[in-house]
Amino acid sequence: MTRFISGRTPTTNAEAFERALVVTPGGVNSPVRAFRSVGGTPVFLASGHGPYVVDVEGTEYVDLVGQWGPALLGHAHPDVIAAAHEAVARGLGFGASSTGEVELAELVLDRLTLGEGASERRGIEKLRLVSTGTEATMTAIRLARGATGRPLLVKFAGHYHGHSDSLLSEAGSGIATLGIPGSAGITPETAAQTIVIPYNDEDALAEVFALHGDRIAAIITEAAAANMGVVPPKPGFNRLLGETARAHGALLIVDEVMTGFRSTAAGWWGLEEAAGSGYDADLTTFGKIIGGGLPLAGLGGRAEILDLLAPLGPVYQAGTLSGNPVAVATGAAMLRGAGPEVYDRLPRTARTIADGLSAALSAEGVAHTVAWAGSQFSIFFRPDAPQNYAEAQDQHTWRFGAYFHAMLEHGVSLPPSVYEAWFVSAAHDDAAIERVLAAAGPAAKAAAAATPAL
Numbered sequence: 501m502t503r504f505i506s507g508r509t510p511t512t513n514a515e516a517f518e519r520a521l522v523v524t525p526g527g528v529n530s531p532v533r534a535f536r537s538v539g540g541t542p543v544f545l546a547s548g549h550g551p552y553v554v555d556v557e558g559t560e561y562v563d564l565v566g567q568w569g570p571a572l573l574g575h576a577h578p579d580v581i582a583a584a585h586e587a588v589a590r591g592l593g594f595g596a597s598s599t600g601e602v603e604l605a606e607l608v609l610d611r612l613t614l615g616e617g618a619s620e621r622r623g624i625e626k627l628r629l630v631s632t633g634t635e636a637t638m639t640a641i642r643l644a645r646g647a648t649g650r651p652l653l654v655k656f657a658g659h660y661h662g663h664s665d666s667l668l669s670e671a672g673s674g675i676a677t678l679g680i681p682g683s684a685g686i687t688p689e690t691a692a693q694t695i696v697i698p699y700n701d702e703d704a705l706a707e708v709f710a711l712h713g714d715r716i717a718a719i720i721t722e723a724a725a726a727n728m729g730v731v732p733p734k735p736g737f738n739r740l741l742g743e744t745a746r747a748h749g750a751l752l753i754v755d756e757v758m759t760g761f762r763s764t765a766a767g768w769w770g771l772e773e774a775a776g777s778g779y780d781a782d783l784t785t786f787g788k789i790i791g792g793g794l795p796l797a798g799l800g801g802r803a804e805i806l807d808l809l810a811p812l813g814p815v816y817q818a819g820t821l822s823g824n825p826v827a828v829a830t831g832a833a834m835l836r837g838a839g840p841e842v843y844d845r846l847p848r849t850a851r852t853i854a855d856g857l858s859a860a861l862s863a864e865g866v867a868h869t870v871a872w873a874g875s876q877f878s879i880f881f882r883p884d885a886p887q888n889y890a891e892a893q894d895q896h897t898w899r900f901g902a903y904f905h906a907m908l909e910h911g912v913s914l915p916p917s918v919y920e921a922w923f924v925s926a927a928h929d930d931a932a933i934e935r936v937l938a939a940a941g942p943a944a945k946a947a948a949a950a951t952p953a954l
């Protein structure tokens with residue numbers, strides 16, 4: 501007699517969630533999926549195609565979550581799926597090196613090299629593959645400490661770098677969604693090694709280096725913050741971070757897990773290079789798009805630093821699933837499929853959608869602003885764009901639940917938190933955009949009618 505196995509797959513969202521609540525904490529395997537900040541029953545998705553996802557009840561939504569990034573070409577893109585199938589047929593993994601790892605690294609390095617000859621600029625020189633963004637940033641910090649022999653880390657309030665111990669202080673993403681300062685289970689000793697300062701604040705940066713400069717191993721920053729809603733760096737801020745770190749013998753870690761291969765072919769770094777505000781990161785982390793939808797992430801940087809990793813150097817890092825052949829094949833297909841037309845299309849699609857949503861909110865008299873970082877945007881329920889976490893939190897967050905659910909009812913799936921960026925894909929065509937714009941009016945009405953919880 502089995503207690504849990506019913507042999508029947510749930511066919512409604514409610515049944516799926518009810519059963520999930522019994523066997524997984526909060527019914528989810530990643531907190532934001534639980535809809536806690538927007539209320540209601542989370543949808544359980546069964547499939548995706550192009551700009552759409554379909555839940556277990558057969559309801560189709562225009563998707564603006566995009567797997568939180570990887571679905572750059574839309575869901576189930578034929579070339580990406582074909583690459584996965586081909587790789588799967590050869591075996592799921594070997595725990596030994598495979599040629600796909602080399603080819604993916606070459607594709608990435610090629611994108612992170614701009615210009616030619618003497619004017620050539622390289623964003624990274626070598627790449628180590630891991631399985632999640634969390635591992636990439638965790639390893640970057642260990643490398644920075646190993647390279648400098650120093651203990652402290654500087655991070656910005658509201659930035660999210662995955663869920664390793666030293667990076668959860670005042671983090672964005674789910675930590676922001678749940679409105680908590682950090683996480684239980686982290687020792688005070690560990691927490692004390694991370695100094696959290698406000699984003700886009702040159703004075704706070706100068707002060708922390710004046711006080712602790714010779715003990716700081718690294719500054720870690722999102723290339724453009726997008727886990728407290730979208731809050732781009734001030735022009736020149738990333739460059740200042742690099743210069744400040746270098747002046748004190750510390751390293752700059754730029755986290756491009758979300759922006760990498762999305763902002764431009766060369767990520768946020770490429771965008772700033774083109775804008776004349778280029779900066780030098782010592783280490784750069786990648787995730788999301790790099791795996792094409794499968795668990796894969798990477799850590800790149802200057803060769804002399806990357807070569808401190810085992811087996812060449814004293815900084816240990818390893819992974820049973822690292823460089824998995826199916827994931828590298830999928831990631832390579834994604835990068836090969838993301839040509840100039842994709843990077844031309846994304847910002848235009850995002851602009852059309854955001855303009856429509858903004859006009860509808862204005863028509864209902866809802867105070868809001870659309871904040872941008874390249875082709876990524878999010879809506880803040882406050883009149884002007886925030887520059888840091890305190891300002892991002894100072895908004896009518898209580899409008900978002902009503903807005904979110906009206907969108908969902910009208911067939912549009914948004915990130916279920918006001919603190920997340922929205923993701924468009926190259927597959928969002930006129931029909932999909934039309935459906936979002938058709939939902940904009942009712943959603944704006946719902947946001948206007950919302951009232952703060954007592």
Ligand SMILES: *Cc1c(COP(=O)(O)O)cnc(C)c1O
Pocket residue numbers: 631632633634635637660661662663722727755756757758787788797
């Ligand atoms: C998503 C994200 C991470 C964490 O990546 P996981 O694969 O979820 O561990 C790290 N940094 C940034 C900027 C992210 O957006």
